[in-house]
Amino acid sequence: MTETLPILYVPAPVLRAKARAVGPADADRVRDLAPRMLATMYEAPGIGLAAPQVGESLRLVVIDVSGKEEEPRPIVLVNPEIIGASKELATREEGCLSLPNQYAEVTRPAAVKVRYQDLEGAKKEIEGDGLLAACLQHEIDHLNGVLFVDYLSALKRNMLLRKLQKELKNRA
Template sequence: MALLPILTAPDPRLKKKSKPVEAVDDGVRRLMDDMLETMYAAPGIGLAAPQVGELRRVIVLDIDREDVKTGPLFMANPEIVEASDEDVSYEEGCLSVPDHYSDVVRPAKVTVRYLDRDGKQQDMTCEGLLATCVQHEIDHLDGILFIDHISALKRNMILRKLLKARKEKERDEAEGKPADKTKDPEHAL
């Protein structure tokens, strides 16, 4: 397994639509394993292939907590096949939008159809944090970031801050200063 670099906004690759996976083969499983390792190291609770520069419809998630035990989930070609009329607001963050959080309204319950790590079709009904996380990661596959769900004013402010942070990081790297790795995995999807 290998750690992969995570793209950050406003990288244009994050706005592109991903292509379906033809089959879950050894290459796709290797990508899933590398993504999971990268997600844990970040740390985060979800990661989509476009976030590591792969425009394929692949996501990994792990929201294990005391009250929710999912273990790692591997999904190829995930699609929402049913969504509840009831909405819920959750404060989201993203590994591709580091250190920024905002409330996003999404359906409270969704059913997702996907190919698992073995290439078998599965349907899973998700609620709570898992539903939010699945929807957030599927958005990535369609070139949508969580900040696309908030006001243009707030989104533009976040993007300006990210550009400034990128320039500061590049300057620090040129000067040999260490990177700051403080992130909140509870919100980093």
């Protein structure tokens, strides 16, 4: 069984920082980190996890939107960037492993095209709509220090963050 990593919660500063690009010198670190991030995501359980959520300021994301009944289909994206987005928008409920048990409706482009590298450094592209599009955008936002609550009104965001702080205090 692959070792899991502790997930950081808001207000951890790394969650608000822009993660740095993965370079050739990071190859071994990223190859070690990716399976541990996947194990952490599956255990949580979640459908996406960005490196800053486990304390690593690197542009690395893992995603798997296959359902619980399906065969896992993990995707590891190194240095992902959105290169296209539909004009059509979609609203869906989002949550985040760094804001446990907090959910809100978020409106984003309904479909996106993302360019990234795989663990071997090969350049790839992925297109997604529905849940995959939302997950790709959510996780790439993490790499830029953006959280899903940033799409909410100040009132909703503050209510959600206060509720989270109270819940985390009760856990401690």
